Amino acid sequence: MTTSTEYAAGFACLVGRPNAGKSTLTNALVGHKVAITSSKPQTTRHTIRGIVTGETSQLILVDTPGLHKPRTLLGERLNDLVRETLLEVDVIGFCLPSDQRIGPGDQFIAAELAELRRAKRVPVVAIATKSDRVDRARLTEHLIAIDQLGEWDAIVPCSATKGDQVDEVAGVLAAYLPPAPGPLYPDGVLTDEPEAVMIAELVREAALEGVRDELPHSLAVVVEEMVPREGRPADRPLLDVRVNVFVERDSQKAIIIGRGGSRLREVGSTARRGIEALLGQKVFLDLHVKVAKDWQRDPKQLQRLGF
Secondary structure (H helix, E strand, O other), X not given: OOOOOOEXXXXXXXXXXXXXXXXXXXXXXXXXOOOOOOOOOOOOOOOEEEEEEOOXXXXXXXXXXXXXXXXXXXXXXXXXXXXHHHHOOOEEEEEOOOOOOOXXXXXXXXXHHHHHHHHHOOOEEEEEOOHHHOOHHHHHHHHHHHHHHOOOOEEEEOEOOOOEOHHHHHHHHHOOOOEEOOOOOOOOOOOOOOHHHHHHHHHXXXXXXXXXXXXXXXXXXXXXXXXXXXXXXXXXXEEEEEEEEEEOOHHHHHHHHOHHHHHHHHHHHHHHHHHHHHHOOEEEEEEEEEEOOOHHHOHHHHHHOOO
């Protein structure tokens, strides 16, 4: 552990199967929303960095898509993204939700991490997320199962939604960071993601809320332009934000738009509130839903949509 006379700073990566609570934990550690959360698995598409600055350490969290057995070209690319990230971090947090039994997905990731530990000696901390959803007996059972799953440098239970043991997770991860002359990012910086990426993520989060299971994988969001509205008084600026939401089929377009455009209006107002909070100014959000047929399997379209 670092003492008060020395500083540690570096990168930590949270991994786990889809919907293991990685994004919620990232937000809880940072104390601010930097990663989108959704009840739908596979919602994280970008490595979002959340920055946790303390008196003796700075923990830079890299939130990745869930490692999974891929079924599409997009799935393969997301897995590659995770593996590349894992090679560059100082410590890994492996999230295993307490309200679910350890399954093949967890075993798949544990095997990948064991390989990585052998090759690079990266420390791995197992984190039993969502501890508030189970009783003490079930949590104990889960912690024993985690212990038997592999070799971990530490095992920590936590609840990101309730704030239980979140500081403990931060402290354990920070203990494995290398010494540094000081923070890598200035105090007060919470993420280094470009605003356009954050805006696209907020729109995607709003669009995913309450939709059918087939949609999450088929949804891509691109910010086309962000321009200040001309002729506005200096004390009441307005930012025009034009965003395209891409789906793969006409039937999915109908789901997003809803009857008479009701669903799209709801998505727009939810996303706009998040964007205004992020930017600290009024926004006019112009949303368009477009069909990009089978984009997850088309290398050209994947590239155009930023994957």
